[in-house]
Amino acid sequence: MPDTLTPDIRRRARFLADELTRHNYRYYVLDDPEIADSEYDRLMKELGDLEQRWPELVTPDSPTHRVGAPPLSKFVSVPHSLPMLSLDNAFNDDDIFEFERRIRRILKTTAPIPYMVEPKMDGVAVELIYRDGLLAQAATRGDGFVGEDITANVRTIRALPLRLSVPADGAVPATLEVRGEIFIHREAFRQFNRERIAAELPPFANPRNAAAGSLRQLDSQVTAQRPLNIFCYGIGVMQGDVPASQSELLARLKMFGLPVNPLVQSCRMIEEVLAVYRELEARRETLPYDIDGMVIKVDARALQDQLGTTARSPRWAIAYKFKAIQATTWLEAIEVQVGRTGALTPVAHLTPVSVGGVVVSRATLHNQDEIDRKDVRIGDTVLVQRAGDVIPEVVMPVVSKRRGDERRFRMPDVCPSCGASVVRTEGEIALRCFNADCPAQLKERIRHFASKNAFDIDGLGEKLVDQLVSRGLVASFPDLFGLEAADLAGLDRMAERSAANLIAALQASKTISFDRFIFALGIRHVGEHVARVLAKHFPGVAALQAADRDALEAIEGIGPIVAASVASFFGREENTEMIRRLLDSGVQITMDQAEPDTHLSGLTFVLTGTLARMSRAQAQGLIEAAGGKVTGSVSRKTDYVVAGTSPGSKIDKARQLNVAVIDEARLWEMLGA
Numbered sequence: 001m002p003d004t005l006t007p008d009i010r011r012r013a014r015f016l017a018d019e020l021t022r023h024n025y026r027y028y029v030l031d032d033p034e035i036a037d038s039e040y041d042r043l044m045k046e047l048g049d050l051e052q053r054w055p056e057l058v059t060p061d062s063p064t065h066r067v068g069a070p071p072l073s074k075f076v077s078v079p080h081s082l083p084m085l086s087l088d089n090a091f092n093d094d095d096i097f098e099f100e101r102r103i104r105r106i107l108k109t110t111a112p113i114p115y116m117v118e119p120k121m122d123g124v125a126v127e128l129i130y131r132d133g134l135l136a137q138a139a140t141r142g143d144g145f146v147g148e149d150i151t152a153n154v155r156t157i158r159a160l161p162l163r164l165s166v167p168a169d170g171a172v173p174a175t176l177e178v179r180g181e182i183f184i185h186r187e188a189f190r191q192f193n194r195e196r197i198a199a200e201l202p203p204f205a206n207p208r209n210a211a212a213g214s215l216r217q218l219d220s221q222v223t224a225q226r227p228l229n230i231f232c233y234g235i236g237v238m239q240g241d242v243p244a245s246q247s248e249l250l251a252r253l254k255m256f257g258l259p260v261n262p263l264v265q266s267c268r269m270i271e272e273v274l275a276v277y278r279e280l281e282a283r284r285e286t287l288p289y290d291i292d293g294m295v296i297k298v299d300a301r302a303l304q305d306q307l308g309t310t311a312r313s314p315r316w317a318i319a320y321k322f323k324a325i326q327a328t329t330w331l332e333a334i335e336v337q338v339g340r341t342g343a344l345t346p347v348a349h350l351t352p353v354s355v356g357g358v359v360v361s362r363a364t365l366h367n368q369d370e371i372d373r374k375d376v377r378i379g380d381t382v383l384v385q386r387a388g389d390v391i392p393e394v395v396m397p398v399v400s401k402r403r404g405d406e407r408r409f410r411m412p413d414v415c416p417s418c419g420a421s422v423v424r425t426e427g428e429i430a431l432r433c434f435n436a437d438c439p440a441q442l443k444e445r446i447r448h449f450a451s452k453n454a455f456d457i458d459g460l461g462e463k464l465v466d467q468l469v470s471r472g473l474v475a476s477f478p479d480l481f482g483l484e485a486a487d488l489a490g491l492d493r494m495a496e497r498s499a500a501n502l503i504a505a506l507q508a509s510k511t512i513s514f515d516r517f518i519f520a521l522g523i524r525h526v527g528e529h530v531a532r533v534l535a536k537h538f539p540g541v542a543a544l545q546a547a548d549r550d551a552l553e554a555i556e557g558i559g560p561i562v563a564a565s566v567a568s569f570f571g572r573e574e575n576t577e578m579i580r581r582l583l584d585s586g587v588q589i590t591m592d593q594a595e596p597d598t599h600l601s602g603l604t605f606v607l608t609g610t611l612a613r614m615s616r617a618q619a620q621g622l623i624e625a626a627g628g629k630v631t632g633s634v635s636r637k638t639d640y641v642v643a644g645t646s647p648g649s650k651i652d653k654a655r656q657l658n659v660a661v662i663d664e665a666r667l668w669e670m671l672g673a
C-alpha cells in the first residue's frame with residue numbers, strides 16, 4: 001500500500017462503500033444477491049483495511065462501522081418532531097364501512113375513494129431520521145411524543161441503508177424522517193430461541209417480544225447478533241417535495257433504498273380493500289413473519305390532509321385486525337397420551353377458549369424438557385397459541401397470576417396404558433413405551449391404519465377402535481378383516497345395520513394403492529410423502545420387504561433415519577407375518593395409483609424469494625415429484641414464477657415476458673397440498 005492517501009484511494013474507498021451498500025440491499029432486502037458471500041467478504045475486508053490504514057476514510061455510513069459504538073449506560077430521550085400516532089382498530093367489515101362513511105361525511109363525497117393497503121407488521125415501531133441522506137438518528141415510539149434514542153442498535157440492521165440511494169430523478173431530502181416497523185422473521189426467531197435454550201437463557205414468547213428485547217440492549221454488539229429486520233411505511237417530516245399519495249411515497253422510499261413490504265397494494269375502492277383483506281388473512285400463516293392485521297390508508301395526501309387526525313390517530317387510516325392466534329386460559333390438568341409409535345406426550349387440558357376463531361381445549365406440552373423449560377404448572381393461567389392446522393401449544397405460564405397452589409408435573413416412569421417401564425433413548429427427548437402389545441399404541445396404530453389417507457375404512461371411528469381393542473377382538477391389523485357381524489353385535493351403539501355397513505366398508509377398503517398401503521403400516525418416519533417415494537421405487541411389497549438399509553438409503557429422497565426405520569420394520573418376524581395375513585385375507589395392492597404423479601408434467605417453474613413453508617430446494621423436490629420442472633431463470637418457456645417474500649428481479653423479468661406470477665399459497669394448491 002502506498003504511504004500517502006491519494007485521490008485514487010479515496011475513490012476506491014467510496015466505490016467499495018457504495019458497492020457494499022448496493023450488495024447489502026440485494027442480499028437483505030431483495031433476497032437476490034448478485035455476488036457470492038465470499039466476494040462480499042472480500043470487498044468488506046478491502047474497505048476495512050483501507051480504513052484502518054487511513055482512519056480519515058471512515059464515514060458515518062461506512063458499511064464496516066454498523067457495530068462498534070460503546071455500550072450505553074441508559075437510553076437518551078428524544079422528542080419526535082411530529083407525534084407518532086397510533087391507529088384505530090376495526091374488527092369486522094361493518095367497522096370498515098363505518099370508517100368510510102365517516103370519511104365521506106367529512107369529505108362530502110360519494111365518489112369511490114382509492115386506498116393503499118399494507119400488512120400490519122407485528123413488531124416494534126421506530127422513527128429513522130436521515131440528514132443529507134445519512135442515517136443520523138433512530139428512536140422508539142415511546143409515548144408517541146418522546147421516544148428513546150436507539151441509533152446504535154438500529155444501525156446494526158443489515159436491511160437498512162446507512163446512506164440513502166439517490167434516485168435517478170433527483171436528490172435525497174435534506175431531512176427525511178422515516179417510520180417503520182422492526183421485526184424478526186419467524187424462522188430466525190425459532191432458531192434464535194433454540195440457541196437461547198441451549199445457552200440456558202429464557203426464550204422469548206414471540207418474535208415481537210424478541211425484537212423489542214433486542215432493541216432494548218444497551219450494548220449494540222448484542223443487538224448486532226439478533227436477526228432484526230425492518231419495513232418502512234410512512235414519514236414524519238420530509239423536506240422538499242412530499243409525494244402526493246401513500247403509494248407514491250412508498251415507491252419513493254423504495255427508490256431511496258429503504259425496505260418496503262412487497263405485499264402493499266393499491267385498491268380503487270373499499271370493496272377491493274375487503275377482498276385483499278380476505279386474501280391476506282388466508283395467506284397469513286404462510287408468510288415468513290407475523291402480521292396482526294392490515295392497515296388501510298386513504299391514498300391521496302390531499303384527502304389525508306383534509307381528514308386530519310384526532311389526538312390519538314389519523315382519520316384517514318385504520319387497522320383491520322386479524323383474530324388473535326394467542327389467548328390466555330386456565331390449565332386444568334395434564335394427561336399423558338401414548339402415540340402410535342409409543343411416544344409419550346403430555347397434553348394440557350384447558351378451560352375452553354377461542355383462539356383465532358377456533359375453540360381450543362387441549363394443547364400439546366411436547367415433553368418434560370419443554371414443561372421444565374417453560375415452568376408450566378398444573379393450575380397455571382397459560383398463554384396458548386395455534387397457527388393454522390398445527391396442534392395448539394402452550395407458550396408459557398402467566399406467572400403474575402399464580403396463587404401458590406399450582407403443582408409441578410412429572411412424566412410417569414411407566415406407560416399410562418400398559419404399565420410397562422418407559423425408556424428415554426439416547427439422543428431423543430421423548431419417553432417411549434416399547435411394549436409391542438401396549439393397547440394405547442395398538443389403538444393409535446389401528447386408527448392410523450383405518451384413516452382417510454390409509455385404508456380409509458368408513459365407520460371405524462375412535463370409539464369403535466377403543467372397544468375392538470379393549471375387548472380383544474382386534475390385536476393386529478389383519479384381525480380387522482376377520483371381523484364378522486356376530487363379533488360386532490355385542491358392542492355399544494352397534495346396531496345390526498351399522499355392523500353390516502362396517503363389514504362392507506372393510507371389504508371395500510381391501511383394494512388399496514401401494515403408497516397408501518405403505519403409509520397405513522404406520523412405520524416410524526414414514527409419512528405420506530415417503531410412502532409415495534417408496535411405492536414409486538419398488539415394484540411391489542415383496543421387493544420392499546427384501547430391501548436392506550443400504551438399498552433404501554440409495555433412493556433419492558430417503559435419508560439414513562428413514563432407511564433404518566423401514567429396514568428394521570420389515571426385518572421383524574411379526575411384521576412379515578402380519579403382512580402375509582393381510583394379503584391372505586384378501587388385501588389387493590394395486591400398482592396403478594402409485595404410478596408417478598404427473599399432474600404438473602410439462603410445466604416449468606422458477607422460484608424466487610423466500611418461501612414460508614419450506615426451502616426452495618424442498619419446493620423444487622415437490623414440484624419435480626409431481627412431474628414439473630424447475631429452472632433457475634425466467635424465459636419464454638417458463639410457465640410460472642413462484643414469488644415468495646422479497647422476490648428478486650425475476651419478477652420483473654416475468655412481467656416483461658408476460659409469464660404468470662403466482663404466490664406460494666397458489667403453488668401449494670397446485671401441488672395439491
Ligand code: IVH
Binds near residue numbers: 088118120124233234
Ligand atoms: S401506519 C399514523 N402502517 O401499527 C399511522 N402502521 O397502531 C401510523 N404498524 O404503531 C401507523 N405496520 O407500529 C402503519 N403498514 C403499517 C404498519 C403500522 C405496523 C404498526 C405501527 C403503529 C401501529 C398502529
